[in-house]
Amino acid sequence: MAVFSAGIAVEVREVDLKNKPAHLLAISPKGTVPVLQLINGDVLEESLVIMNWALAQADPEHWLNATDEVENLIKWNDGEFKYYLDRYKYADRYPEFTQVYYRDQAGEFLLVLEERLTRNRYVCGQQASIADVAIFPFIRQFASVDREWWQHSPFQAVNNWLKSFIESELFALVMKQRR
Numbered sequence: 001m002a003v004f005s006a007g008i009a010v011e012v013r014e015v016d017l018k019n020k021p022a023h024l025l026a027i028s029p030k031g032t033v034p035v036l037q038l039i040n041g042d043v044l045e046e047s048l049v050i051m052n053w054a055l056a057q058a059d060p061e062h063w064l065n066a067t068d069e070v071e072n073l074i075k076w077n078d079g080e081f082k083y084y085l086d087r088y089k090y091a092d093r094y095p096e097f098t099q100v101y102y103r104d105q106a107g108e109f110l111l112v113l114e115e116r117l118t119r120n121r122y123v124c125g126q127q128a129s130i131a132d133v134a135i136f137p138f139i140r141q142f143a144s145v146d147r148e149w150w151q152h153s154p155f156q157a158v159n160n161w162l163k164s165f166i167e168s169e170l171f172a173l174v175m176k177q178r179r
Helices: 022-027 047-057 068-089 099-119 130-145 147-151 156-166 169-178
Strands: none
Touching: 047 130, 068 099, 068 130, 099 130, 099 156, 130 147, 130 156
């Protein structure tokens, strides 16, 4: 969404992670996605790095506001929340605890978002920021694990925030672009 918002044309290639193309491994030996190879040959290998690069080129939505608050939320999302999200999504691979346990652990982050979104339209205030755009795809994954539970969860402000991104024109354009 950041690349699209910045108006940067890119070639999107879907990657089967079980059959990684040679070109991907040539430019990024760790073979994770996303990867963005710039015209000058530089390779950006992390979502947040790609987002920050794109928004440094053009930030028409004013998403960049590098406050500690934004950075801390993104770090929590990319760290502890993602750790429990992966276990919640694939609980059968992590039998040490139940799926509900993993959901509840991930819920600690959601509680913070719920409190923020009860007061504000976006996670860091009344205007969307890079934190919203970086976090919402992971919340979307979380919500899709058990849609019935999610719809009745105590995270209704988060649910409404998520819906606003999923139903946004920008998201529709980006998802159409990927097809």
